[in-house]
Amino acid sequence: KAGVTQTPRYLIKTRGQQVTLSCSPISGHRSVSWYQQTPGQGLQFLFEYFSETQRNKGNFPGRFSGRQFSNSRSEMNVSTLELGDSALYLCASSYNRNEQFFGPGTRLTVL
Amino acid sequence: EDQVTQSPEALRLQEGESSSLNCSYTVSGLRGLFWYRQDPGKGPEFLFTLYSAGEEKEKERLKATLTKKESFLHITAPKPEDSATYLCAVQAEDKIIFGKGTRLHILP
Numbered sequence: 440k441a442g443v444t445q446t447p448r449y450l451i452k453t454r455g456q457q458v459t460l461s462c463s464p465i466s467g468h469r470s471v472s473w474y475q476q477t478p479g480q481g482l483q484f485l486f487e488y489f490s491e492t493q494r495n496k497g498n499f500p501g502r503f504s505g506r507q508f509s510n511s512r513s514e515m516n517v518s519t520l521e522l523g524d525s526a527l528y529l530c531a532s533s534y535n536r537n538e539q540f541f542g543p544g545t546r547l548t549v550l
Numbered sequence: 551e552d553q554v555t556q557s558p559e560a561l562r563l564q565e566g567e568s569s570s571l572n573c574s575y576t577v578s579g580l581r582g583l584f585w586y587r588q589d590p591g592k593g594p595e596f597l598f599t600l601y602s603a604g605e606e607k608e609k610e611r612l613k614a615t616l617t618k619k620e621s622f623l624h625i626t627a628p629k630p631e632d633s634a635t636y637l638c639a640v641q642a643e644d645k646i647i648f649g650k651g652t653r654l655h656i657l658p
Binding site for chain 2: 443474481482483484494495497529531536537538539540541543544
C-alpha cells in the first residue's frame with residue numbers, strides 16, 4: 440500500500456511570492472490534514488479537509504489556504520510569502536481520524 | 551487555553567536503560583491522545599491512540615498509558631534504533647494540538 444506522497448520535497452522562494460504544495464493521500468483515505476513544523480513552534484495544525492470540504496482550521500492567517508479534489512488529493516497554497524513561513528509542511532491522511540499517516544513533508548525556504 | 555506539554559525536551563539513555571516520557575495536557579473535550587515517532591528528515595510515524603483514562607497500549611519496547619491529565623510513554627530496555635523524537639498530540643473537538651516533542655538518544 441503506497442504511503443502519503445508530497446511534492447515537491449524541497450522548495451526555495453523569495454518574499455512576496457506564492458507557493459502551492461501538493462499531497463496525495465493513501466488510497467481510500469478521505470481526510471487530509473496539513474501541518475507546519477518549525478524548530479521553535481513544533482507541529483502546528485493548519486487545516487483539515489474531508490470529502491472536498493474544509494472541516495477544521497488552525498490559527499493561521501488567510502494567506503494560507505487549501506483545497507481538496509474529488510480524488511482526495513489536496514493542495515495547500517501560501518500567498519505573499521514571508522521569511523517566517525520557512526518550515527517543513529507536512530500532510531497527513533487518515534481513514535477515521537484515529538490514525539494519521541504522514542508524508543515526508545515539503546521543506547520550504549523563503550529568502 | 552488548550553495546551554500540550556512534553557517533558558523532558560531531550561533525554562540521553564544508555565542502551566538497556568528504561569525510562570518514561572511525559573505528555574501533560576489541558577484541553578476541553580478530549581477525544582483522543584496520540585503518540586508519534588519522528589526520525590530526522592521524515593514525517594511522524596503513528597504509534598498509539600488512547601481514548602480514556604486507564605487505557606494502555608503496547609508495541610515492542612514501548613508502552614503508552616493515559617490518565618485524566620497526562621500520558622506516559624514507557625520505553626523498556628531501549629536500543630539505539632529507538633533514538634528519535636517522540637511527539638504527543640491531543641484531539642479536542644475541532645482541532646489537534648501537538649506537543650513540541652522529546653528528543654530521545656540511546657547510546658550503545
